[in-house]
Amino acid sequence: MPFLLRVLLLSTLALSAQAAEPDRRIAITIDDLPWQRMDKTPPAELASRHAQLMAQLEQAGVPVVGFVNEGKLEVDGEVQAPRVAMLRDWLDAGHELGNHTRGHLDVHAVGLPAFQQDILDGERVLRPLLAERGQVPRWFRHPYLRAGRTPEDRATLSAFLGGHGYRIAPVTVDNGEWVWALAYANVLDGQPDTPERAATLERLRRGYIPYMLNKVDYYEAQSQALLGYALPQVWLLHANKLNAVAYAELVAGVQRRGYRVVTLDEALRDPAYARGEDGYNGRYGPSWLHRWAMAEKKPKTFYTGEPVVPGWVLQLAGVESE
Numbered sequence: 001m002p003f004l005l006r007v008l009l010l011s012t013l014a015l016s017a018q019a020a021e022p023d024r025r026i027a028i029t030i031d032d033l034p035w036q037r038m039d040k041t042p043p044a045e046l047a048s049r050h051a052q053l054m055a056q057l058e059q060a061g062v063p064v065v066g067f068v069n070e071g072k073l074e075v076d077g078e079v080q081a082p083r084v085a086m087l088r089d090w091l092d093a094g095h096e097l098g099n100h101t102r103g104h105l106d107v108h109a110v111g112l113p114a115f116q117q118d119i120l121d122g123e124r125v126l127r128p129l130l131a132e133r134g135q136v137p138r139w140f141r142h143p144y145l146r147a148g149r150t151p152e153d154r155a156t157l158s159a160f161l162g163g164h165g166y167r168i169a170p171v172t173v174d175n176g177e178w179v180w181a182l183a184y185a186n187v188l189d190g191q192p193d194t195p196e197r198a199a200t201l202e203r204l205r206r207g208y209i210p211y212m213l214n215k216v217d218y219y220e221a222q223s224q225a226l227l228g229y230a231l232p233q234v235w236l237l238h239a240n241k242l243n244a245v246a247y248a249e250l251v252a253g254v255q256r257r258g259y260r261v262v263t264l265d266e267a268l269r270d271p272a273y274a275r276g277e278d279g280y281n282g283r284y285g286p287s288w289l290h291r292w293a294m295a296e297k298k299p300k301t302f303y304t305g306e307p308v309v310p311g312w313v314l315q316l317a318g319v320e321s322e
Helices: 003-020 043-060 081-092 112-121 126-131 151-163 177-190 195-227 243-256 271-275 288-295 311-317
Strands: 025-033 064-068 096-099 233-238
Touching: 025 081, 025 243, 043 081, 043 243, 064 081, 081 096, 081 126, 096 126, 112 151, 177 195, 177 233, 177 311, 195 233, 195 243, 195 288, 195 311, 233 243, 271 288
Parallel strands: 025 064, 025 233, 064 096
Antiparallel strands: none
16 A cells, blocks of 8 residues: 555554544532531641642642532531631622532431521521622532432422522432541541551552542543443532542542533533433432433443452441442
8 A cells, every 4th residue: 555545554554543532521529518527527637638639729729619518517406607718708708609508408308498498597697608709509410419309399399499590410420438538537537646556547549549530531432332422520529538639639630530620601502401300219429420321221240340449448448339
């Protein structure tokens, strides 16, 4: 084959390969602001851990929506100014804040009336705080990702949220991050400061990153199987000690996989999200991709292959399963 023709052919093949690459996008959301284990973290340590997380957010340099539990702003019923200042730090950094209910209630446990009241109680500080910047709360995240056990309850709750100016923030990349974070906190807070503890903490951090990235890979494959393309994903994380040392590396990891981190607004422009949260009537809160798969009555084999938290991490966390 003549040299020029061979070069042309190779160039054409390279362009075809690039064209076949999926458009990988992901929006990042961080729950349980201002801090996940607020009642377990002394005030002096809280300030330093929060500063660590904010530094990680700055290092990553990508948009985030943080979801607030207002009950964590209070001590003995009194709102604490330093805790409100933690939320201001998020806004000063250019991130958006949404409502995660006041008390992180489970709608399946308390019922719709109490849950709806907790949503309103979760914006007593948030709404005026955002108003200072000409903003209003517009995103809502279900605690435990539980959205109602019947289509009627889900429709009632969605209508209530819409009537108060909220849009539901879905999660497609669900994960056992909370188990890793609990294990990390148990080791950090419950063991003496020794080289052995440092080694265990590093092992947790190094194991956490590939676990989370493997979850992203899994849900990309699920979206390809269900929808025929790479859905712009929505990733669930939390404001905790583990992400205060690992968040920027997580972001770098998905970027190495070819993902662009986009706003939640951009991700939800994909028409698949118009399906809403229907499809599942159980007690838990699965990924929206799995809700849609259940609505299509996919066989059990569709869900196989999801990465799991290793047994040694479960043991450190003191839980039986994720």
